[in-house]
Amino acid sequence: NAGVMQNPRHLVRRRGQEARLRCSPMKGHSHVYWYRQLPEEGLKFMVYLQKENIIDESGMPKERFSAEFPKEGPSILRIQQVVRGDSAAYFCASSETGGAGDSYTFGSGTRLTVV
Amino acid sequence: GENVEQHPSTLSVQEGDSAVIKCTYSDSASNYFPWYKQELGKRPQLIIDIRSNVGEKKDQRIAVTLNKTAKHFSLHITETQPEDSAVYFCAAEGGSSASKIIFGSGTRLSIRP
Numbered sequence: 001n002a003g004v005m006q007n008p009r010h011l012v013r014r015r016g017q018e019a020r021l022r023c024s025p026m027k028g029h030s031h032v033y034w035y036r037q038l039p040e041e042g043l044k045f046m047v048y049l050q051k052e053n054i055i056d057e058s059g060m061p062k063e064r065f066s067a068e069f070p071k072e073g074p075s076i077l078r079i080q081q082v083v084r085g086d087s088a089a090y091f092c093a094s095s096e097t098g099g100a101g102d103s104y105t106f107g108s109g110t111r112l113t114v115v
Numbered sequence: 116g117e118n119v120e121q122h123p124s125t126l127s128v129q130e131g132d133s134a135v136i137k138c139t140y141s142d143s144a145s146n147y148f149p150w151y152k153q154e155l156g157k158r159p160q161l162i163i164d165i166r167s168n169v170g171e172k173k174d175q176r177i178a179v180t181l182n183k184t185a186k187h188f189s190l191h192i193t194e195t196q197p198e199d200s201a202v203y204f205c206a207a208e209g210g211s212s213a214s215k216i217i218f219g220s221g222t223r224l225s226i227r228p
Contacts, residue, residue, distance in 0.1 A: 033215060042121075042204060042220040043159065056214055058116070091158065100208055101147040101166055104216060106158040 002027075004094050005074075006107035013082045013114050021110045024074040025094030032075045033104060034060075034067060037089045049075055050098065082114045117142040119207050121219030129227050134195055136222045138205035139187045145207040148181060148188050149216065153202045162203075163190070192224075200226045 005024040013019050025032050030051050035043040045059040049069035060067065064082075069075040079086055089111050093104035118141040128134045140148075149164035165172045165179045165188065172179050176195075181188040192199055205219040 035218075043218040045215050045217060048215050059215075098214060100214075103149060103161050103164060106151075106160070108158045 004029075004092060004105050004107035006090075006092050006110050008110060009108060011110055011112050013112065015083060015114055016081050019079040019082050019086070019112055021077040021079075021090050021092075021112070022074045023077070023092030023094075023107055025092075026096075026105055029094035029096050029105075031095045031098035031102075032069050033093045033095070034075075034077050035091045035093065037091060037109075039088070043091065046077070048098075055098075079112075082112075084114050087112055087114045117145055117207055117217040119205060119217050119219040121205050121222060123222060124220065125223045125225070127225045127227060128195055130195055130197065132195055134192045134199070134224055136190045136203055136205065136224070137187060138189070138207075138219050139185075140207040141186070142207070143183075143186060147208040147216075148179070149206050149208075150179060150190050151204045151206065151218075153204065153221075155201075159204060195226050197226050197228065200224060 007022050032049045034046040037043050047060045047067045048056040052071050064080045066078045089109045091106050091109045093106045095102040095104050121138045146167035150162050151159040152162045153159040163174050163177050165181050176193045178191045202221045202223050204221050206216045208216040
């Protein structure tokens, strides 16, 4: 079991460009969560998705950010027109049932740097 | 929604001593409380969790306690070792936050040789 796979591990974008972050959940997991971690800070919830559905996007900025988890393929977190403040580590986690008490397994993260 | 407070933000202990990290949560309906350890530049990893139907859980040198009445829970690490140095995050899930885990701000634990 390869665990939660995120790519790329590091991503550099110029201001105004688009960033696409990919996450493949653990085998057998159909629930995906995205978190953002600013340097020296905690993990902030962004969005929770199941296959083809956004369940909870209460932590995601209304503009420039979007997420999807298609029927086939990885979950994608997309950031349009990136700004310096978007520089952070973005972690994806997956769980098996999505129910309360179901533990998360995290990927290694994508470290986004906006220059 | 759920809010999780964590203290202290940094903690330095002598190798072999104990370390205690404390957290409080706001949503009385929360019922699952995991703890994650994150080493520098790496992913958060689950080290122990506790559910609301128990008050204490132990796994070798690590123990967690939960006080539902006071809405606080703690992580205890005994006989600390250099490899315990990391950032530790408490978290809560359930109640109005069901379907997502809300994390505390983290405690940077340093073990002095």
